[in-house]
Amino acid sequence: MRKIIIFFILLLYTNIVWADSGEDLFLAAEAGDLAKVEELIENRVNINWQNSDGVSVLMQAAASNQPEILNLLLRWGAYFDLQDNDGWTALMFAARFGHTKVVQLLLEFGADVTLYDYNGANALMLASAHGFTDIVELLENAGPK
Numbered sequence: 001m002r003k004i005i006i007f008f009i010l011l012l013y014t015n016i017v018w019a020d021s022g023e024d025l026f027l028a029a030e031a032g033d034l035a036k037v038e039e040l041i042e043n044r045v046n047i048n049w050q051n052s053d054g055v056s057v058l059m060q061a062a063a064s065n066q067p068e069i070l071n072l073l074l075r076w077g078a079y080f081d082l083q084d085n086d087g088w089t090a091l092m093f094a095a096r097f098g099h100t101k102v103v104q105l106l107l108e109f110g111a112d113v114t115l116y117d118y119n120g121a122n123a124l125m126l127a128s129a130h131g132f133t134d135i136v137e138l139l140e141n142a143g144p145k
Contacts, residue, residue, distance in 0.1 A: 021045040026051060
């Protein structure tokens with residue numbers, strides 16, 4: 001019984017530490033602090049941490065136009081097709097805000113261009129609606145044949 005209690009205390013402690021560190025990673029990615037992101041990743045922070053809106057660290061890097069950080073997260077195995085509470089992916093954030101380099105990176109790593117958010121929009125529709133023709137072309141070329 002004592003071992004079980006110790007196990008659950010350690011599990012709780014680990015989740016609390018990871019949650020705080022995940023938020024730190026999220027904020028560092030948003031700010032473009034590559035050194036801090038590298039430090040946190042090397043300290044085994046949960047790179048797939050999501051905030052209460054379901055926005056992941058990778059989504060935040062995509063929305064904030066941080067291609068170097070995005071590339072680092074992807075190389076460390078961040079899930080590129082996670083969806084937030086509205087169904088948005090990192091690719092959708094990058095497409096919506098016109099971040100061409102970020103879109104290219106996500107496509108190189110295999111981001112799914114066919115995913116839709118919960119309102120029925122996909123990355124191609126978001127880029128098109130906001131006039132990002134270069135991204136529309138990238139997504140059309142990457143889409144299913």
